[in-house]
Amino acid sequence: MGRRERGGSPSEGEGAGEGLTRRGLFRRLGVAGTAAALVNSSCKVQDGELEAPAVDLGPDTSGAFGLDAAPLNFTLDGKAVDTKAEARTTLLELLRLDLDATGTKVVCDRGACGACMVLVDGVARNSCMLLAHDVAGAEVTTVAGLGASGELSALQQAFVDHDALQCGFCTSGMLISASALLRKGGGPGKAAGMTAAQVEDGLAGNLCRCGTYPHVVAAVLSVAKGERVDRVPTERIALGEDGSKPARAQKGGAA
Numbered sequence: 350m351g352r353r354e355r356g357g358s359p360s361e362g363e364g365a366g367e368g369l370t371r372r373g374l375f376r377r378l379g380v381a382g383t384a385a386a387l388v389n390s391s392c393k394v395q396d397g398e399l400e401a402p403a404v405d406l407g408p409d410t411s412g413a414f415g416l417d418a419a420p421l422n423f424t425l426d427g428k429a430v431d432t433k434a435e436a437r438t439t440l441l442e443l444l445r446l447d448l449d450a451t452g453t454k455v456v457c458d459r460g461a462c463g464a465c466m467v468l469v470d471g472v473a474r475n476s477c478m479l480l481a482h483d484v485a486g487a488e489v490t491t492v493a494g495l496g497a498s499g500e501l502s503a504l505q506q507a508f509v510d511h512d513a514l515q516c517g518f519c520t521s522g523m524l525i526s527a528s529a530l531l532r533k534g535g536g537p538g539k540a541a542g543m544t545a546a547q548v549e550d551g552l553a554g555n556l557c558r559c560g561t562y563p564h565v566v567a568a569v570l571s572v573a574k575g576e577r578v579d580r581v582p583t584e585r586i587a588l589g590e591d592g593s594k595p596a597r598a599q600k601g602g603a604a
């Protein structure tokens with residue numbers, strides 16, 4: 350005697366006999382009906398042809414960054430820059446490698462030393478930690494843009510006067526941080542109450558391996574207090590053609 354299938358007689362079960370059983374027929378009709386309903390709901394028939402359903406491709410990404418360089422505009426040291434940069438390019442790389450603005454130094458390249466600092470809309474930022482496209486439309490100032498054309502700024506001259514640099518690798522970043530600090534305090538000569546502790550705080554993100562800190566603080570305080578500092582054309586402190594150091598800048602220039 351054959352074993353009885355659960356839920357029905359052997360004649361009603363699938364595969365119980367040759368050909369199509371009643372249950373199998375109903376199941377197949379059910380599947381075919383569902384498939385037909387799905388096709389009817391997503392496809393259209395046009396001119397007797399079945400038209401493929403519209404496929405959702407997600408948001409329009411045609412204007413998004415890809416691997417290629419994308420246009421970038423900003424102001425660098427007072428001049429308009431119209432360039433291109435890949436999305437992965439840091440501001441530091443763009444400045445030094447593409448725009449030849451080598452006054453901005455690269456030391457750690459990971460936000461630890463402050464050598465790469467620039468002003469972005471007046472705020473000191475580590476350019477190695479910014480993407481180039483982060484400054485789109487902004488005003489970027491490097492150490493080369495601190496002085497007027499051909500002249501050192503009061504702060505730059507104070508660094509010279511106070512021997513606030515040795516190897517000079519930290520100096521451009523120090524000058525940028527000190528500039529930001531002086532701006533916050535009202536500007537050169539307008540921050541007479543500034544203390545050494547405040548200057549040290551302001552320069553906390555700038556490391557100097559040569560240990561020029563006391564001289565840097567003295568230079569910044571002298572500018573904050575508006576002590577007379579000489580401003581000399583940069584040509585006068587450039588190295589001679591043979592690489593020799595120039596005579597020390599004359600005192601008594603314009604304040």
Ligand code: FES
Nearest residue numbers: 458460462463477
């Ligand atoms: S090079 Fe950017 S913080 Fe050191």
Ligand code: FES
Nearest residue numbers: 515519557558559
């Ligand atoms: S002057 Fe050499 S690192 Fe500061």
